[in-house]
Amino acid sequence: MGGFATWSVSTAVFLPLVGAILIAALPKQIMRDGLVYFIAMSASAISLLISIWIAINFNFHSGGMQFTVNASWIPTIGARFHVGLDGISLPLFVLTFLITMLCTIYSMQWMPEPRNTRPFFALILLLTTGMAGTFVSLDLVLFFVFWELVLVPMYFLIAVWGSPGRREYAAIKFFLYTLFGSIFMLVGFIALYLHSNVAGHHTFDIIELSKLGRAGAFSPLFANLVFAGLFLGFAIKVPMWPLHTWLPDAHTEAPTVGSVILAAVLLKMGTYAFIRISLPILPNAARDWAPAIGVLAVIAIIYASLACLAQTDMKRLIAFSSVGHMGFVMLGISTLNRRGINGAVVAMVVHGLITGMLFFIVGSTYDRYHTREISRLGGMSLVMPWLAGLLAYCSIASLGLPGLAGFWGEFLALLGSWNPARVLSGHVTLYHFLTAFGVVGTLLTAGYFLWLLQRVNLGRPKEEWEGHAFKDVLPLERIAWAPLLILILVVGIYPRLILDVTGPAVNAVAHVFGG
């Protein structure tokens, strides 16, 4: 590979950053809203096209890294600019740009108050670079930089454009939780670096460290301590129960596109990091920790669905449902086998599509009713049949109806958990229980989603809305949503669209565990 192929990944990652700088730096006189939209749109669209081009030219039979660049960056501390994609990161990479572009389109219709388009889009583009960069980094320092890059823009998106009231509290809670976790993560990274030895040198390289990990270079105690540090950093981002409490607040207070990005992409950084960093570099510690992670994941599933049943705010309900869905992802990861991890990756992507879409719908519902109180909604199918229909479609997809995308990830994760990786053979009974409780979780999930539909879509509109003219789905909303809606169906019918991509890379990860 040469020429553009080599630098395509970096171009896609940094193009939004260039867009952000342009938007921020150009003088006010020429930066009308139209130009801001244009720059934001073209940056995300071109990045998306590049990522699709990468996907087209991707070798789906290889489990290794492709489109890699390994250039010198900070040799003094042994950090390199090492990026690349494999089947696990590619779907998330494409998803990142897709979601950003759709959010840009959506914001043309619904720009949150206080409008101020310039900083808003500059921050979204900055966020995009951070998220996309996280998914392609193969160097721990680079990973850390991208990981942290996400914090500040998200903080401001929530604190400035969030719903009035508790937005600053939610923003600072998000910020502190994540920062708190990332400190431990950083300590873990540095410990790995200082304990690594490749031909007499320390290394931050994820691939090199994975090789060392497979060869058993890290002592059990050290590996478990480092795993604990990384676990804190990643689990807060996921978020896993009981570290999830920042998420309902952040989601509820964030502007619509903020919630969409948060749910669709940001959370995946945590689960992705488990698969990319914790499992390959510290396989033995992962084996020791896996049952605990599985238990926490199942608690998250059950807890989140019970919490959902108790919610009165529609957005908060979707936020809690995210905790549950991420629980399925973590359950898949905790199986350490092919099926489970494949299921986890599929569930990550699919959750991005479905829950991202649900947050769009909740946002649009709010923009029409100016309330998210479920008790004040009702009869939406009568006043806005299209919006109500889409809500039904996505809710049913989210609860895992076969034929729509939500089914496959959770199905595979549960299937994997019945028969975990060989290294976990001592815990088979425990995993059987996990499967059983996971299934109960899916039933509860179906319960709260159907109940939501009943309360929001069915019945008659409340009296307070009498004579109120509702606009059903608008043209720009259609454009912004169509790709997600189509993908939900396509992945549901033909899951190999993702599974064929992830397969070989997941095999490479699961191989160590005899799964």
Next chain:
Amino acid sequence: MRIDYAALAPELVITGAACLVLLVDLAVRGRTRVISGYIALVGSLLAIVLLIPKMFDAPTSTLNGLFVLDHFAVVMKIIFLAVAAYVIWIAIPPMRGHRYEGEFVFLLLCSVLGTLLMPSSRDLLMLFVSLELVSAPAFVIAGLRKVNPLSNEAALKFFIFGVLSAGIFVYGISLIYGATGTTSLAAIAASPAARAAHPPAILFTGIVFIVAAFGFKVSAVPFHFWAPDTYEGAPTPLAAFLSVASKAAGFVGLLLILYIGFPALAKFWGPFLGVIAILTMTVGNVVALRQRQFVRLLAYSSIAHAGYMLIPIAVIGSKAGVGSGSSNATLIRSLVIYLAIYSIMQLGAFAVAIGVSKQYPTLLVRDLSGLGRRAPLPALALAAFLIALGGIPPFGGWFAKFALFTAAIDAGTSLGLVLAIAMVVNSVISLFYYLGVVRVMYLGETPEAQDEGAVSFPRTIAAATALAFIGVVFVGIYPEPFARFADAARLVLHV
């Protein structure tokens, strides 16, 4: 005695520039007095140019070993001179037409001369001279705004604390001389008293006194009380200088004395400095949370950063075999990296403060509200400096913290680990007030409703801000050249 004038060239250039400023300032009147600033600027840049070739020469010493020019000294001097040049540059607009415009430049150059002597000193007396040369002119500058009571308070507080610490320092020197019979650092290290299994108590007292004196210089807790008042009252360019160059000089002096003079007593001063470091960063950050005045906020933030920068010195002390050189290279390097990157962030923030102070002399944080709309580019730059000070990528500060953190953990001592964790916890606290300012700039309502016009920045300040902004972005994305530069700072124990 042969004097190696080539080694002393930067000091001679600065001395010459200072004298020239005095003479020229007598001769010119009115707006042309600004020429003294440019003389100082050219002098500092010339001194940097003279120093660059020394990066590739072997370490030398002159004046009977009192003055050593090793690579550590060269690197530190380049940093000091660059800081001096920057401060002189951003001082030109606010000092223009000031009654003491020329005197300000002259005094600042004298202080710069002190900072230049510091990293070359290998003798307690020489260190004393350097330290006082840094401080004494600054006492005067702090009081230059004669009719302003805040400025008077600033000068007086600074003076009293400064003189007290000078006295303590000399007393400490006398105790050490009494115990060891020498003032040369190398000789102290080799003296029987310092190497004894049970060193005499006065040696410990001497070390405590010296740490106290330098604690004043670097504004470490509990010797920090002067700093916020002085920064607020003194001309703002001086505050920039004190919080960067003068502070850095203090760290250099402390490192030289403890590292070269008392390696055998590291078991004592390592933990001692560790405690001071934790106190300093915590008090600095917690008190900064409550500040309403921007320069005071920067003052407390600079106290917190002093706490971080004490970490490498303390950790050196916690390691076995302190004097063995190479094993401490990473820690010294991390200190130099931190000093260099901190200088950029802090000076950039001060440059914006000076720019705003033209319209809002009180410089309350509230005065910055709406700056994001009223001066978009300086506001963007200030946001970058503050986020960098907080240590969040992609702006430069993260690398400084990262290097320090890695070095502290790499040392493998429990003190290193404790200090590293204290630092990250404090970094989180600090983000509250850094982001608070950013929030005010972009979200705050402007103080008066009619006050929505653009905030005009003098062109010099805008250019200086832009330079620091480029620096902070560059360091954040590609820190390697900085790391290389700091890596060259090899401290030589014996020449």
